[in-house]
Amino acid sequence: MEKKLNHLLADLVVEYHKLQSFHWYLKGYHFFDDHAKLEEYYDAIAEAVDTVAEDMLMLGFKPESTMKGFLSISSIEEAKNQEVTSVEAYEAVLADFKYLLDEVKGVKAAADESGDYLTSTKMDDYIEFFSKAIWMVGQEVR
Template identity: 35%
Template sequence: MDLEVKKEKKKAYSKLGFKPMEAVELTDALNNLLANYSVHYQKLRNYHWNVKGPEFFDVHEKFEDQYNDAKVAIDDIAERIRVFNQTPLSTMADYLKKSEIKETGTDLSAMEMVEEILQDYRMILEHLMHVVEMAVEHGDSGTEDLAKGLIKKVEKNHWMMLAFSQQS
């Protein structure tokens, strides 16, 4: 192989083999996911602390389980962004600006909280699917694997909350 061609190839790729624009696209999708997960996480904590009524015992513990899942996902997503030598979003202000998931107050009924969380899961799944598409497009099996693992957890949590919401 010609030395000039070797130099050109080397310049076009980062140490992981991703072109700079590919890394930017992947980390942008991951930061969008991170922002949505982070608002979702805080929402789950809010609901865990403030749920009242006859469904308290049913959902209080489930919200805690789910915010613990979200906390792990947030860390995994942020660390994946660091793999690309990029900086993950890390302030609530940044999360709130970027996130499609919005905060709510503390005055919701338990069932309204469950409905909010179901909507959050639908939005998170959309973002996860976008991350998978980006990862496949750019040949990024690490990000693809991360997102697909999160999809399984989100789908399961969505199913459980949906089944609970249909109790009547």
């Protein structure tokens, strides 16, 4: 369980920085709306990072806490230091959120199997968040 949670934590940290990069480098017609939406998403992910790490500590696990460590185990690809359009940003966000939804579902299943109800309940929150975000972002990239 510790390994699964550290992998999720690393993916969330990298996704947070990716969203922040898109927020900073966003260019184009929909800048004002999309700039705010990307900030909303990275704020939500930042909260998830803190919650996952604190829950790991409550369970007696050791959460990864270094960028080097996060990057070594994350499956999320970092953003590039370059301008992005809303479409480019949302296509990447959509793919990442779909991956993260599958990941939190897997963590939930493992938590349920091991009787870890704290983790299972938190994953329900993330399943709801990513499901809604995927639906919303999907409307943008159609």
